[in-house]
Amino acid sequence: MGTSVVTKSFVVLSVFLLCGISPSLETEKHSLYYIYTALSKPVDLPGIYQFTAMGLLDDREIDYYNSKEQRKIPKQHWMKEKMQEDYWEKGTQSRKSKEQWFNVNVEILIKRMGHNGSDLHVLQWRHGCEIEKLGDEVKFSKGIDEYSYDGKNFLSFDDESSQWVAPDPAALPTKRKWDNVPILNQYTKGYLEKECVDWLNKFRDYGDEKLKNGSSPDVHVFARRCTSDKTKLKLTCLATGFYPKDVTLLIRKYRTSLPENEVESSGVRPNHDGTYQLKKSVEIKEDEKAEYDCFVAHRTLKEPVITKWDGKWSDCGGSLSIGISIGIVVGIVLGFVAAVVCYYLYKKYKNGEYYNMIKYSGQTVFNIFF
The missing domain is CATH 2.60.40.10 (Immunoglobulins)
Structure with a gap:
């Protein structure tokens, strides 16, 4: 009987270990990403703007900006409570600068690709970091800094080699230019591995109980x-x-x-x-x-x-209970809207000679064109 119990315990422990799960401590994964999306021209669709930017902490929206209101605003009550007004003012200036940067680069890509300027094209940038937390130990997992054009991968940063990768041949001029600006690559690597992780941990400390637990x-x-x-x-x-x-x-x-x-x-x-x-x-x-x-x-x-x-x-x-029905309806509506927008952007859908650095609320913005 005792042998049977020991055997069962060993099997259970082996399954946990093979699955990468600690019986006592579970590895938590957390992420902080910023997504910027620019359209080549306005679109007459509700809720779709020529330029938008948002911050996502563990896939939950924490801030937002669009080209109509032109204000970086908090999307979580704890962000509004914890971050000083100066943070939002400087963040707004940073987003305005990025909006201008994107407008220039969309035009650059349309010309480089030989596309019709009257058609709709989309340039998107996603950058941020992921961490793993085991107990009190926090470890950098990976960083992502990537651009897509008309729904296809255009340019991305290889954190290990500190080099830009161009899956699209049209991105090669940008790769060569950016690789020849060492300070840009140093900053990008430093941001992904250190600054982004610091902000991620800070935001999680500020977050509400639902976010933490x-x-x-x-x-x-x-x-x-x-x-x-x-x-x-x-x-x-x-x-x-x-x-x-x-x-x-x-x-x-x-x-x-x-x-x-x-x-x-x-x-x-x-x-x-x-x-x-x-x-x-x-x-x-x-x-x-x-x-x-x-x-x-x-x-x-x-x-x-x-x-x-x-x-x-x-x-x-x-009928289902009201609570369940509302949850299903809201989820379906949000999912449908997201699917329609993504499909529309996908179906309808960086040459400059200088760069500079601007400090906004501890964040460095590089204005180096495609």
């Missing part, structure tokens, strides 16, 4: 007769209200997970309050009496949540 998922299982085959039901597992967004959700039959290729997934979607939701569904026979449940694991949970289906179902027009 996360938010546990609410789990619901329900079934509806919404299929073309009237003898079948659609069984759905919904996990909502969790943060951060990394989550494991499985639909199980007799405690055995169903293959993912048999399961329909919504993908992780944002809720209106900064948390996330994930919905998975599978078709089952209406008269099936099998035991189904929903298995959800999240870092805020000491152990997985297992919610059994009670065997009840409703017609497709049946």
